[in-house]
Amino acid sequence: MDSDSLLASLGARLTPAESSLTEAAVAIVARGPIGSPDLVAQVCRAIGVRRALAESLARAILGSRSDVRQGPDGRWHLTQALPPVLASVDEPSPLASSGAVLSPTVLREAAAALPLSAMRFAVVDVETTGGRPGHGDRITEIAIVRVQEGRIVDVYETLVNPECPIPPMITQITRITHEMVRDKPVFRTIAHDVAQRLDGHVFVAHNASFDWRFVSHEVHRGTGQALDGSTLCTVRLARKILPQLPRRNLDAVAHHYAVEIPPHARHRAAGDAIATAKILLALLRDAAERDITTWGALDSFQRAGASQTARRRKSAGPNPVRDAADGA
Numbered sequence: 001m002d003s004d005s006l007l008a009s010l011g012a013r014l015t016p017a018e019s020s021l022t023e024a025a026v027a028i029v030a031r032g033p034i035g036s037p038d039l040v041a042q043v044c045r046a047i048g049v050r051r052a053l054a055e056s057l058a059r060a061i062l063g064s065r066s067d068v069r070q071g072p073d074g075r076w077h078l079t080q081a082l083p084p085v086l087a088s089v090d091e092p093s094p095l096a097s098s099g100a101v102l103s104p105t106v107l108r109e110a111a112a113a114l115p116l117s118a119m120r121f122a123v124v125d126v127e128t129t130g131g132r133p134g135h136g137d138r139i140t141e142i143a144i145v146r147v148q149e150g151r152i153v154d155v156y157e158t159l160v161n162p163e164c165p166i167p168p169m170i171t172q173i174t175r176i177t178h179e180m181v182r183d184k185p186v187f188r189t190i191a192h193d194v195a196q197r198l199d200g201h202v203f204v205a206h207n208a209s210f211d212w213r214f215v216s217h218e219v220h221r222g223t224g225q226a227l228d229g230s231t232l233c234t235v236r237l238a239r240k241i242l243p244q245l246p247r248r249n250l251d252a253v254a255h256h257y258a259v260e261i262p263p264h265a266r267h268r269a270a271g272d273a274i275a276t277a278k279i280l281l282a283l284l285r286d287a288a289e290r291d292i293t294t295w296g297a298l299d300s301f302q303r304a305g306a307s308q309t310a311r312r313r314k315s316a317g318p319n320p321v322r323d324a325a326d327g328a
Contacts, residue, residue: 022061022062022065025039025058025061025062025068025076026062026065026067026068026078028042029062029068029076029077029078030078032077033071033073033075033076033077034075034076034077035074035075035076036054036055036057036058036059036070036074036076036200037054037055039054039058039061039076040054040057040058040061041054052119052120052200052201052202052203052229052230053111053114053230053295054111054200055074055120055199055200055201056111056114056118056119056120056295057111057114058070058076059118060114060118062076066079067079074196074199074200111295111296112294112295112296112297112299113294113295113296114294114295114296115293115294115295116284116287116288116293116294116295116298117149117150117293119202119295120146120147120148120200120201120202121146121147121148121201121202121204121232121277121280122144122145122146122147122197122198122201122202122203122204123144123145123146123147123204123205123273123276123277123280124142124143124144124145124198124203124204124205124211124212124215124273125142125143125205125206125211125269125270125272125273125276126139126141126142126143126211126214126215126269127139127140127141127142127170127174127176127267127268127269128140128162128170128214129162129164129165129166129167129170130167130170131210133213133214133217133218134217136164137214138160138162138163138164138187138218139160139162139187139214139215139218140159140160140162140166140170140174140176140181141157141158141159141160141174141176141181141268141269142157142158142160142190142194142215142269143155143156143157143269143270143272143273143274144156144157144194144197144198144273145270145273145274145276145277146197146201147204147277147280147281150281150284151281152274152277152278155270155273155274156193156197157269157270157273158184158185158190159176159180159181159184160181160184160185160186160187160190161181161182161183161184161185161186162181162187163186165178166178166181173267174267174268175267175268176268187218187221187222188218188221188222188223189222190222191218191219191221191222191223192222192223194215194218194219195219195223195225195227198215198227198229201229202229202230202231202232202295203215203227203229203230203231203232204231204232204233204234204276204277204280205231205233205234205276206233206234206235206249206250206253206272206276206279207233207235208231208232208233208234208235208236209231209233212227212231215227230295230299232280232298232299232302233302234253234276234279234280234283235248235249236302236303237283237287237298237301237302238253238279238283240301240302240304241283241286241287242256242286250272250275250276250279251266253279254275254278254279257278257279257282259275259278259279259282261275284298287301
């Protein structure tokens with residue numbers, strides 16, 4: 001579905017002069033390279049649309065244009081000159097200047113209506129010295145597996161010098177020793193690269209809150225910037241898609257989908273992240289069989305009943321490193 005059809009299906013009312021989101025977006029790109037969040041905000045006043053969804057909206061708006069492309073830095077720019085009358089436009093586009101432009105609510109609805117096939121996912125796994133970011137525990141290894149159009153497109157992995165001792169119990173689980181990380185980069189030297197790889201993607205992990213807390217803490221510590229994006233937890237999704245499984249930890253779900261994790265790769269960032277990416281693709285296929293094919297439908301489906309569950313499980317004790325039944 002193209003952008004205008006998508007918005008029309010949501011009941012958006014566009015006058016003839018405002019009938020093309022694409023032309024308005026191209027006019028903005030003609031003024032100079034621009035990132036997806038700023039582009040979507042200018043075209044549609046999409047305040048509050050998260051970065052990953054803005055990225056997908058921008059691609060839905062501009063994806064059919066051969067004269068516009070997205071560069072490696074994530075910014076959109078022209079591949080050929082526009083006619084002078086269009087390229088010289090300095091005033092806001094009709095969509096941006098009209099009082100009848102799309103409201104933030106409508107844009108959030110448009111983002112929710114994005115097909116999952118248009119989304120980009122960054123599947124993350126970290127190994128750490130413990131379970132408390134911000135209280136002395138640090139990342140020892142990180143992997144980011146990017147998924148697009150139903151396939152794995154690239155894998156990034158690196159050991160990280162945590163600048164603190166690795167407890168023997170952690171070494172026993174991960175097989176990561178002080179000698180292995182001693183000469184590896186500290187996180188602040190890779191923080192910008194990590195943030196760039198996550199930019200414009202939905203953050204996915206098995207027990208996503210654990211990995212998100214560590215990565216967002218370390219990125220902020222290394223760059224001074226806060227991560228902002230949509231997240232998807234494959235544990236939570238597996239609970240809804242696979243209620244028949246007594247456990248939804250990585251081994252159990254991988255076994256269900258016949259995803260092999262070599263013994264030497266288990267409890268290592270790349271091995272677990274690649275397995276989680278394959279599980280994500282399998283879960284999305286099962287979700288499609290339930291007619292869950294948009295981001296909004298999937299997000300609502302995975303979150304349904306989460307608040308009640310969280311209240312039932314709330315405890316005065318410290319949070320575990322991983323959920324005993326459903327963690328990694």
